[in-house]
Amino acid sequence: MVLSAADKSNVKACWGKIGSHAGEYGAEALERTFCSFPTTKTYFPHFDLSHGSAQTQREPTMVLSAADKSNVKACWGKIGSHAGEYGAEALERTFCSFPTTKTYFPHFDLSHGSAQVKAHGQKVADALTQAVAHMDDLPTAMSALSDLHAYKLRVDPVNFKFLSHCLLVTLACHHPAEFTPAVHASLDKFFSAVSTVLTSKYR
């Protein structure tokens, strides 16, 4: 999700109005965070988190390294013509483990071996193959798909994590020799990067 000229203008104007209150608002936001989401306090065991504490008053951008790109290319190369089959299996696993994802496919037969899921798995695999070939410029390579997901499909971003995880599981099952810890890490980053691009125009 990229900031438009209007977004930048709105943020500048609003932050300008805040002026010297910024620090006070930062501390209040932290207090609200600790109050509403107590797990966030685990990062501040060394702080006094009571109201008015002096201490509170004063998604990681993750880029693909050369090694990551190399790992992903090698692994995807080994997959070869099985990509469509793995795409379909990853979808089946996603529907099975995360049933809420089925809400995006009310028009599909989602039973095991469904021709629609097979065809859709091939589509997903082909898109990933394209992405692998253009890892140096994913936003450009995936621009059309990015538009599709933003303006037509509008799949909630949480679901990309579910499918990415099931893609990892599928690859782990079929290619144990390739699925080393380092390759596992690179693939996870790659799927995350693709997901980010696909949701980049959502708002």
Next chain:
Amino acid sequence: MGFLSAEEKGLVNGLWGKVNVDEVGGEALGRLLVVYPWTQRFFQSFGDLSSADAIMSNSKVKAHGKKVLNSFSDGLKNIDDLKGAFAKLSELHCDKLHVDPENFRLLGNVLVCVLAHHFGHDFNPQVQAAFQKVVAGVANALAHKYH
């Protein structure tokens, strides 16, 4: 119906019976530290975590992974009362260890990947789905006592 159906319990116990808990524990914890390097923040005293190879062969990582997964395994024996089974550990992870529960979810998913890696086709979609419920349940139980 409890947390898992009878069929799901069968699938989980059936696979878990074949798991080398000690080994899988070390593998899962190691992969967590490799794939999500920010999780290393809890293990500054573990020595060399400088590369994937160093992490996977680190004896402290293996020992701790074994401890964690044995605890998970014990929890499986109380699958219908995970919150009760993990209550004390939940307090410990909040009050003493200060671990963000998001880490339990990350480890749960890494464990699923390790099981897939070991069992291949036996780790079919239905088995995976049952395990996803288990790891989510354990993560929630460990987060339950946070305040």
